[in-house]
Amino acid sequence: MVTKLMRTRARLLAAALELFAAQGFDETTAAQIADRAGVTQMTFFRHFPTKAAVLIGDPYDPVIGEMIRSEPPGADPITRAARGVRKAWRELPPPAAEEVRLRVRIVARTPSLRADLAAGTAATETAVTEALTDLGTDPREAAVAAGAVVGALNAALLTWSQTGDDLGVAINAALDTLEQRHD
Incomplete structure (x- = not known):
């Protein structure tokens, strides 16, 4: 069931992407996004704590x-993390590929968003590291494995955003490369 809250968020997201694509991220204000979506600026900030959060948020x-915690024991941390990411990708509903591509493309082309991207990446690395350490992996080894897997995902996403490739294919190719290289 699509609620009013979900419809408002979708309008805000669509308005933000239109404005970011037309005039650039740095040149677009939260007030302009809210106006384009037909809501107040306060409503914008109820849905997104910052303008960057429109682009950086990661529900995965x-x-x-x-999914990493559900991996059977025995595999090394990079393999467990990569397999967990693959499972998560299969479990979640596929994102609207063109919307995600546009979001990632805007981030890739906007230097002022690098810190926000780094914060999102750090949160994902923390989730992977915690899952691996919960499985008994040494914290240092877990952090290295998490960094490798998240780095591969980021490289795949940034490259994919500039192409017409399928997102799932790009993610799996990055994980394949990572798993083959560390054996």
Whole structure:
């Protein structure tokens, strides 16, 4: 069931993406986004704590952690993390690919968003590290494995955003490369 709250959020997201694409992220204000969506600026900030949150938010972290924890014992941390990410990708409904591509493309082309991207990446790395340490992996080894897997995902996403490739194919190719290289 689509609620009024969900419709408002979708309008805000659509308005933000239109404005970011037309005039750039840095040149777009939260007030302009709210106006385009037909809501107040306060409503914008109820849905997104910052303008960057429109582009950076990642709902996958809890599911990735859960899927890593469900991996059978015996595999090394990079393999467990990569397999957990693959499972999470299969479990979650596929995102609207063109919307995600546009969001990632805007982030890739906007230097002022690098810190926000780094914060989102750090949160994902933390989720992966915690899942691996919950499984008994040494914290340092877990942090290295998390960094490798998240780095591969980021590289795949940034490259994918500039192409017409399928997102699932890009993610799996990055994880395949990572798993083959560390054996």
